[in-house]
Structure formats: structure tokens, C-alpha cells
Amino acid sequence: MEHSVSRSTLKRFSTGVATKEERQEVVAHLLHECTICAAILRDLARPRVPARSYGAALDRFEREMRRALAPLPLPMPAAAPQADRDSSKEMLILV
Ligand SMILES: [Zn+2]
Numbered sequence: 790m791e792h793s794v795s796r797s798t799l800k801r802f803s804t805g806v807a808t809k810e811e812r813q814e815v816v817a818h819l820l821h822e823c824t825i826c827a828a829i830l831r832d833l834a835r836p837r838v839p840a841r842s843y844g845a846a847l848d849r850f851e852r853e854m855r856r857a858l859a860p861l862p863l864p865m866p867a868a869a870p871q872a873d874r875d876s877s878k879e880m881l882i883l884v
Contacts, residue, residue, distance in 0.1 A: 792818070793814065794818045798814065799826060800833055
């Protein structure tokens with residue numbers, strides 16, 4: 790297949806700055822199912838972000854998730870009434 794579309798035109802097309810004539814040329818060419826130009830366009834459309842750019846955001850996300858999912862502190866048990874250590878009263882209650 791003849792590639793009537795230059796790589797620079799494909800690049801302009803992928804960034805949205807191609808002229809109307811260039812856009813029509815690219816679309817007409819792609820409609821003829823040029824897999825090579827389609828692959829070039831897919832590659833041009835792929836975001837160019839260094840892999841480590843996500844590291845800080847993912848670390849922050851993980852910290853926040855761990856904080857959000859951390860078990861809640863157990864509530865302090867209500868103070869139990871003081872047991873009456875007076876055995877005579879205890880006996881009185883039992884009788
Ligand atoms: Zn082509």
C-alpha cells in the first residue's frame with residue numbers, strides 16, 4: 790500500500806493541529822485500512838509519561854487507603870461498677 794500521508798501529517802493529525810485537508814487525507818487513507826499508519830497513529834496517541842511519574846501518586850494513594858482501612862481503635866470499656874468488697878453486704882444480698 791502506498792503511504793500518501795507523511796509521518797509529520799500523522800503527528801499533526803494526532804495532536805489536533807492538522808489542516809482540514811490533512812485530516813481528510815488521513816481519514817481517507819485510514820479508510821483504505823492502512824494498518825501501518827493506524828499503528829503509527831496509535832503509537833502517537835499513547836501518552837508519554839515516564840513510568841516513575843506514577844510512583845508518588847500511587848504511594849500517596851496506598852498510604853491513604855491503609856489509613857482509611859486501618860482497624861478503628863476499640864472503644865474503652867465502660868468502667869465497671871466497683872465491686873463491693875464488703876463481704877457482710879455480699880452475704881446480705883445473697884440471703
Ligand atoms: Zn499508510
